[in-house]
Amino acid sequence: MQRVSYGMPQLIELNSVEENVRLCSQLGLDFIELNCNLPSCQPETMNVHYLNLLKDQYGIKFTLHLPEDLDLGHFNRHVREAHLKVLEEAIGVADRLGCKILNIHMNPGVHFTLPTEKIELYGKYQQQYLSNIKSSLELIDIWLGGTGVHISIENTGLLHRPHIQTAVNQLLKSGRFCLTWDVGHDYISSHADREFMLNHRSSIKHIHLHDAKGRNDHLELYTGEVDLNEKLQIASENQASVLIEVKTKESLIHSVAKLKEKHIFK
Numbered sequence: 001m002q003r004v005s006y007g008m009p010q011l012i013e014l015n016s017v018e019e020n021v022r023l024c025s026q027l028g029l030d031f032i033e034l035n036c037n038l039p040s041c042q043p044e045t046m047n048v049h050y051l052n053l054l055k056d057q058y059g060i061k062f063t064l065h066l067p068e069d070l071d072l073g074h075f076n077r078h079v080r081e082a083h084l085k086v087l088e089e090a091i092g093v094a095d096r097l098g099c100k101i102l103n104i105h106m107n108p109g110v111h112f113t114l115p116t117e118k119i120e121l122y123g124k125y126q127q128q129y130l131s132n133i134k135s136s137l138e139l140i141d142i143w144l145g146g147t148g149v150h151i152s153i154e155n156t157g158l159l160h161r162p163h164i165q166t167a168v169n170q171l172l173k174s175g176r177f178c179l180t181w182d183v184g185h186d187y188i189s190s191h192a193d194r195e196f197m198l199n200h201r202s203s204i205k206h207i208h209l210h211d212a213k214g215r216n217d218h219l220e221l222y223t224g225e226v227d228l229n230e231k232l233q234i235a236s237e238n239q240a241s242v243l244i245e246v247k248t249k250e251s252l253i254h255s256v257a258k259l260k261e262k263h264i265f266k
Helices: 017-026 048-058 077-097 126-144 162-173 183-188 194-199 228-238 249-261
Strands: 005-009 031-035 061-065 101-105 111-113 118-120 150-154 177-182 204-209 211-213 216-219 241-244
Touching (some): 005 249, 017 031, 017 048, 031 241, 048 061, 077 101, 077 126, 101 204, 126 162, 150 162, 150 204, 162 177, 183 204, 183 211, 183 216, 228 241
Parallel strands (some): 005 031, 031 061, 061 101, 101 150, 204 241
Antiparallel strands (some): 111 118, 211 216
16 A cells, blocks of 8 residues: 655745755655745746756655646636646646646635625626636646646635535546645634535545644644644545645654654654
8 A cells, every 4th residue: 555645845944946855855755845836936937857856866756836826717718828828837847747746726716895795706606607617627637638647626715615616526526636635724714624625535635734723824733723633544544645834944844753753654
């Protein structure tokens, strides 16, 4: 049986990808999640040859976190096509790097605030939104082809919204998408995503593991109130990859040490 793989995010306090790769190797981790929100990791300019050299030299792998403003359902065709172009380029990078996971957020879209309520435009105009999702999926299916890359949808406190649920179900049914359970996001959203995630438990192939307390997430592991062991059990069941998504080098070192103390990670 394939073991659970553990990784780290690309830390902004480190000045280069190689510094991140070196730390990943020193800690005995398996992968780094390169963040396409950063200028140095734009899919159109990423030096894949160099990244593959680092990967081979240090014996690690990569996943990719797509830009958080990508929107597969945008009402404007030109905007949607621009976002899809970024995704197409990222799929090409992932394929050449041997990445199996592209992490994506569902975009909530624009809302109108009225005196008595907030109206989500994707909810009000759900038919058009879902039609755009379907059109995007048709292109994504072609681009993924036989790459073995999966696009993993991360929960961001939106999965209780019916139109988002319908869109995500549509994407999951394609077999091209899976789920990322970000356990800190779930906690600070008062578990708005929990029911959906547990109802699709077998689709969870990637986990963003960090602790949370109150409204603060991305805390060092075992310093907050998240049931981390429950999520690690799901990772074990699904042979999911686990990203230790703390944001500083110090927190990462301490979190890895705690996992080793608990004999969760060797």
